[in-house]
Amino acid sequence: MLEYVYILPLLCFAAAGLILAFGKWFPGKGASIGIAVAGFNFAVAATLFFKALGGGLQLPYEHSIPWFSFGEHLATLGVYVDGLTIAMLIVVTTVSLLVHIYSLGYMHGDPRFKRFYSYLSLFTASMLGLTITSSMMVFFMCWELVGVCSYLLIGFWFEKPSAAYAGKKAFITTKLGDLGFLVGLLALFYCAGTFEISKILELAHANALPIAAAGGAAILLFFGAVGKSAQFPLLIWLPDAMEGPSPVSALIHAATMVAAGVYMVARLYAVYALSPAAMNVVAWTGAITAFTAASMALTCFDLKRVLAFSTVSQLGYMMLALGAGSFTAGMFHLTTHAYFKALLFLAAGSVLHAVHSNDMREMGGLRHKMPITYVTFLIGTLALAGIPPFAGFFSKDEVLAGALARNPYLFLLGAVAAAMTAFYMARAFIMTFHGKPRDAHKHDHAHENPATMTVPLMFLSVLALISGWALAHGELFEHLVNFEGALPFELHHVSHGTVALVSTIVAVVSMGSGLWLYRFKPEIPAALREKFSFFVDMLEKRYWLDAFFLMWVDIGDWFSRFLFVFDFEFLDQMAIDGWAWLTLKLGAVQGWIDTYIVDATVDMFGTVSLAGGRLARTVQTGFVQNYLLFVAVAVSIFAAIAFSG
């Protein structure tokens, strides 16, 4: 079965082309192809997953064919499958399938329906390629491809200027990180001499890589993850990416693509584990991201953006876990988060589809209108807040335990972020579904969505409910995904029970206070908002990160203007035109010399000849007597000379 795993991305690529070119001749305008391929992929991935859990697979599996050679190096195309790959594979295929189905309802009647499915398939293909590839070079290609798909899908409704802008912003911001990724990749190639993941890991495990160089390469590669996984400070693109359709937000900007950065760190974990500096960078970036993004979500009124901030924050958790040395916890959180965050996004999309607004201030009281969405959103909220026994509790608990084992300050940041998470989710939940309808017109028109949208919600709810418990049970996930190398630091011993208790208490208290405040005392948060308007402003402006990056854009703009002026006013005017002016002047001088010296010399000969001629002809009077006179005079003179001598 593993021998055929390479077929999954290829099938998706083919489906993408097929839908785009011939989609209209297939049932559902091509959606049927996308769903069929996604279903097949899911079936394969699920089979592999359960086989791997049961220990029925020989892992890691690697097979590759030569692609091209450069120098003495050989680039290959191939697959590398281990437990990590399978964990990622099941996440990608599950969410992809459910989003494909959900989009049937959500995108119904969209003029670019076919293209949407084509893009979804292309994205899935790239993501699967990224997941199973055996070469970092192909990994990078797929990494960029998912970025392109992200750009295309964020800007899917490009008639809206904000969507076009958001697409551009996402693309450019992630490119900023990708620059580091590319340099890191080359640095890694320089250290390891190969792009093969298995060989790189082998070298790293054998401690055969120069530690400083490998750490530098790892940190540079992490820049790519910072861009792609929207870590601090490049987190600014993800909230704006919510301009895309909600299924896209669920698939790309919650479950899979943004997790690609985390997956990359996990994939090369052996390299990261060589360098304490790289691990610290990852951990602290993650912790700061988790904290800042969670705080930004507190004041946001856009339902999808709250979820986007939450996604950023949760990705920060994953990075925190990986950086703190809790490999399994990081990947575990990735898995559970993919399910409950996809659920939340799809549920939010369902609300949006009914209400036609993102703004929570125009919602309220929707629980009677949309019962299925209400219940599924509640499950997602509880999972995200980390209330036992939902999925988020298990994974977040492990992340926090891992953070505490590494450094109490990391734990503190994580715990505060967890408290904020529970609070803002309670806030969003209450503002959307409870209380009195704040916009009667929108409330009246709201209705529960068709089964194509609610069934994926229910399915994901089940996953959000049980995936944490099921995978934590008997350390199933740990058997599948585990890092078997040495960490560059000692971990403290931590009592899991205590951490679980603390995090549960924090989550319950925080969520309870959120529920109570927004349900019964909405005037208190409003008053606080007034009172701390500076902080609210700071959070709404995302700690001025946007302004910070725009400042750089402005500086670049200014600099290019300066260069333009320099070029136009100085180089063109002084150098080019000046040269022309100088040439002109030199030409004038040369012209003068030519006219008044060279030509004059030439003319002089003529003039002198003419003058000589004129002088000579005066003798030739034409009077014969004159001539005779000359003769007579001459003869007289000669005679005088002759006689005197």
Added chain:
Amino acid sequence: MTLYHYLALSGLLFASGVFGVLTRRNIIGILMSIELMLNSANINFAAFNSYLYPDRPLGQVAVIFIITLAAAEVVVGLALVMAIYKNLKSVYAEDYNILKG
């Protein structure tokens, strides 16, 4: 009467001939002056002959030749003068300036 007297006469005659050629405006006058110069030469021939070789009339022969030549020369000269006069309607030498450069 010595040779010098003859030579002086001949010199005076030649000088007046030259003077006439250089100063006369009339072409006929110029031709006449030329005759004077020829005749001064004739005097020289005759004088030298009678003083150097009195027994042989060599000079006189030359004189006869010159007179003949002068007659022929006058014929040609007057013919030319007639032809020029027909073209230019003038007998004055200053009008004959078509050789001017």
